[in-house]
Amino acid sequence: MLRVSRTVVALLLTVPFAVSGCAGDGRPAARTSRTVIATATPTPEPLTPEVAERQFRTFIIDEDVARAAGDERLALSWVTDGQSPLTAAEYRKAAFEGDPVRRYDYGEPKLLVPKLVDYPHWFVAQVPRTVKGDAESTRETYLAFVRRSPADTWKLSLSTTLAPKARAPKVTVDADGYATPLATTDASVLIQPRALPGIQATLAAEGPDSVAAKVMKAGRYTTGYYSQTRKDRKKAKENGLELEAVFVATSFPFFPLRTDNGSGLVLYALTRNSVMKSKDKDKGKPPISPDVAHLLDGTVEGAEIHTTDIFQFGAYDPVKVNGDGRDGKVQGKADVIAEAGALARATTPAPK
Template sequence: MRVYGRRKVLALAAGVLAAATACTGNAPPPTSKAPATPSASPSPTAPAVAITQAEAAQEFFKITVTDDRLRVKSPLQGRLAMAVDQTMGGQTELTKAAFLSTGNAPLRHKWGTPTLFVPRWAPNEPAPWFSAVATRDGSPALLTFAKSDGWRLSSVALLLPGQQLPEFQRDADGYVTALASDDKSITISPQFMGPVHASVAETGSAGVTAGLVAAGPYTTDVAEQIASLREKAKNDGFSYDSIFSPDSFPVYALRTKDGGALIQYSLSRTTSTTTKTAEDDYIPVPESARWAISTPVLRRTLRLIETHQYASVVPSLKAPAPAAVIAHDGALTRASGQ
């Protein structure tokens, strides 16, 4: 079923590319902007790579334009399945919810020309990926695309107000440097960024991870919100808890020019509310979950699952400081209860 669905997506993407080329006088899709200050002249005989910067631009264009076509409400059968087949990681859950919560008429996005951050992967790299920054509906967004049997969109996070991307380490040909998941040259290894963030979002300044991630609306403020809602629920005769988890979401890290890293990762947030007293103490279902739960109240339990995608700047061990969340996007992706 997945192979068949993938073929339909590829066929649609081919049509999109052909139509776009015809409309632009055979012009190629947008390419990345050149680095502002290249460190050296390009090497005359660059070695082969798993994906070139020009190919990455093609993939960005193909996937974002195909996604836009699939978001147009139409009688085309299987639009949701085809849209999901273009994704992986946290984007899969977010794409499903975008369609299901809107009656298969999700918000369409307008993308700007990307600036690409492509690691120099060896030709035999089994799981290459690359990132890009481009405006989405006028706001800068950081995207990451990864390859399994085909290229898919894995992560999208919008830059927070006042934030900007750090400069990345580039080689003479403009390729950036990817970090291994267990890299120990930065204050938080990529594989631990999600769990550390989850701990700070749950326990705030009181937990063992306090100080590892900077305070803010997606870390310590969330912990304060959870503590406040837990106390209110207790006074109202309910039990309440909200837990963050990195699950098995992929993690991507790029070396910054100062020796630190930009790490992209996803977390799920599961919030549970349960009645503790008489059965007439109903649990109200929030408006944001009515697409998944038809009744306005529930008698016993309410379970809400959100998917969040982040990008954080993590300093080098040579200049230790708290990691800082600079980009985020997320939404309610599942809801259930009884």
């Protein structure tokens, strides 16, 4: 892989010196030496559109090498945050089912590069992505890359795909090729970027009657999760099981950018933590469903199966409209327009 930072060179300098005075027995003190290790500090590299272009091209080459070889360890060296457990789970599922790991072809990217001085550095690539061998699978994809310090390498933090009927908002890019980032507490948009995950999680938990429905649209990735959870609970109950599921905001980074009309495009992640258990612990253990089997060893040690899904989203956050609406401007709602994710973890805790 091409390295962004310069190679760190360790210089070993041996500096002899004499200890004055005498040893305890009156003999001259022995002549000694001290080894001093001087370490070069990595030189910070400014984040530019050219750097982003180079890192994107490097990533798609490295990613394909790992996927072609089915090398999970190599693949994990190019990713971080939510992409790490998702990548590990993807490779594990492919091995469990005896299938090759999916490989991708990428189109020409639109690079959304904020002008940042302090670390972490990050940028987003908006790019058409196609599963190799499936020409009908092309989807507009957002890839968010992060570099946390000059000594770190660039890694993929988040990957999400535009919903089939959604339109990608146009992100502001200036004459020099830089996009405009939003502050996490930006109040010019309807929902502060840092609050978006919590608003979506609330809708997923409470459904269309939630107060959160006043600021975020109902849909597959909001109230749809609420409806699906109710159906899953009903099905579990019919089979003598109990299901608990909750959506939770994560500590993973999110990536907010300004659009041309003053609104925002925000990329972020949520987890869904679920517990499936027998209603009567004395009557057996919950069965291992096919979608969980690749993450377990075939047995359930206790009476519960705990799972974690990681979802990665893109949301359109409209510019806030001031006034009472008499000027004809009506406040829109935030809309989740991109989603990707999968089951990432599964455990069967032993009884306490």
